Amino acid sequence: MLIDDVTIKISAGKGGDGVVGFDKNKFALGPTGARGGNGGNVYFVATDDIGALRAYRHQKSFAAESGKIAGYDLRDGRKGRDLELRAPIGTVIHNLITDKKIELTKVGEKTLVLKGGLGGRGNWFFRSPSNTTPKEFEVGKEGQKGKFRLELKLIADVGLVGFPNAGKSTFLNIVTAAKSKVANYPFTTLEPHLGSYYGLIIADIPGIIEGASTGKGLGTKFLRHIERTKNIFHFISAESEDPVADYQTIRTELEKHNPDLIKKTEYVFLSKIDTVPPQKAQKKLALLKKENPNTLPLSSIDDESIEKVKKILNKIKDQRFIAKKVVK
Ligand SMILES: Nc1nc2c(ncn2[C@@H]2O[C@H](COP(=O)(O)OP(=O)(O)OP(=O)(O)O)[C@@H](O)[C@H]2O)c(=O)[nH]1
Ligand SMILES: [Mg+2]
Structure with a gap:
């Protein structure tokens, strides 16, 4: 613990x-x-x-x-x-x-x-x-x-947020050497886990649900660990009936915990994209892109989609190291 x-x-x-x-x-x-x-x-x-x-x-x-x-x-x-x-x-x-x-x-x-x-x-x-x-x-x-x-308050570069079961830990384990527990039930992750992607620290935050800011589920106490994080990776499962509602629910809970959280750079991932037929997936993706144009499809079994996320991580990493150089 x-x-x-x-x-x-x-x-x-x-x-x-x-x-x-x-x-x-x-x-x-x-x-x-x-x-x-x-x-x-x-x-x-x-x-x-x-x-x-x-x-x-x-x-x-x-x-x-x-x-x-x-x-x-x-x-x-x-x-x-x-x-x-x-x-x-x-x-x-x-x-x-x-x-x-x-x-x-x-x-x-x-x-x-x-x-x-x-x-x-x-x-x-x-x-x-x-x-x-x-x-x-x-x-x-x-x-x-x-x-x-x-x-x-962990100092991570990227924070993974989203509903339980959205595939956050699976993603962390793929792109880093972390061994965050993965299972097909909600609230598998009970505490934040860190992974390092070439020195970039990624924090896997336990799943959030509606009402988390008032204590539902695991609450939002873990969100303090991304208060100092510059980038948020927001995971929404393609299995969701209403991904836009999911998106908004999480944003509301983040904002209720600390309004600064929704001012951070956010990348949205429609995860587990392989679990729904392509046409349905495209529709959900288009709807989410209206909320945030930085939305990408993701599947842990599709290397190509993982590579696209790695490109984003590389960009964040480069920015971080440039920023460090300037500070020095
Ligand atoms: N088909 C498919 N299954 C996935 C994918 N990503 C994750 N899963 C499965 O979805 C389930 C939940 O994945 P986790 O990585 O534990 O999800 P999580 O968001 O960390 O969940 P919590 O810790 O409960 O918040 C597991 O059974 C994974 O194997 C994916 O891209 N495709
Ligand atoms: Mg997890």
């Missing part, structure tokens, strides 16, 4: 206490109480493992190590170890206390979220000409604490 939304509590380490100490040498009774170590900080580290949030499925609270108490011999206490929590790229980290959010977009990126408390000063720090044997010291400060919601 893909874990894509979890809430955890985290605390940074407390600072170690300072201490009161004196030189044991009879002739030099100066203060020797050192400073406690600082508490460990908390960082999030972005990884390309999209399943990384599973680490927070059961354990819900995490803490960085506290700083160690100071030495009595002028040696500062050891700093507490930092806590590095892994989260997949595409994770939005909502700080539920400050209301700030951070997005992890680059693999390896390390983001500080909570600071450890400062170590307390020992009596050595309080010496002065008028007080050569100070007894003052400080306790370590508490580390910052926080409550965070980790919401994964």
Whole structure:
């Protein structure tokens, strides 16, 4: 099961206490109480493992190590170890206390979220000409604490959407090395699956039905995974009695979830075209083309139609890499 939304509590380490100490040498009774170590900080580290949030499925609270108490011999206490929590790229980290959010977009990126408390000063720090044997010291400060919601929004280039059973997973498996489960019943795919087409990331999103935005079927929570996707591949089965109604139903559900979804570049595929007589297929295709001229017939058993979709994928891939070059 893909874990894509979890809430955890985290605390940074407390600072170690300072201490009161004196030189044991009879002739030099100066203060020797050192400073406690600082508490460990908390960082999030972005990884390309999209399943990384599973680490927070059961354990819900995490803490960085506290700083160690100071030495009595002028040696500062050891700093507490930092806590590095892994989260997949595409994770939005909502700080539920400050209301700030951070997005992890680059693999390896390390983001500080909570600071450890400062170590307390020992009596050595309080010496002065008028007080050569100070007894003052400080306790370590508490580390910052926080409550965070980790919401994964996959960063894919192409999102596959449509009614259940429209052939989305079959398509993903053909054009990529993914092994998304395929079966002749609705809701075979229960969570998003990713595949890579020469570096282009395609996300297979579980089927949507009318009312999904109000929770019907599997709901639309998975649509968050295509909120950042530039291109939508919309699959409509040629077996459908009314492909235009199907098309509009899905568009409505997408819009209800997030109006930005219907502003994305959309390619429509009349899938499983081999299951209906050619004349009927042509009629359905013509009707869909009125909705979106970027409509193509598709059959998983017809290499020619697959090649046509690959051409679109190649075009998207080229655009993406050109865009990357310009950014660099
Ligand atoms: N004849 C024919 N059958 C197809 C084609 N594409 C998919 N199928 C079959 O249609 C059924 C559903 O395919 P899936 O790929 O699981 O459909 P899906 O859209 O991923 O479905 P959900 O995961 O339930 O949303 C399976 O039995 C596939 O073998 C096609 O082009 N032609
Ligand atoms: Mg599927």
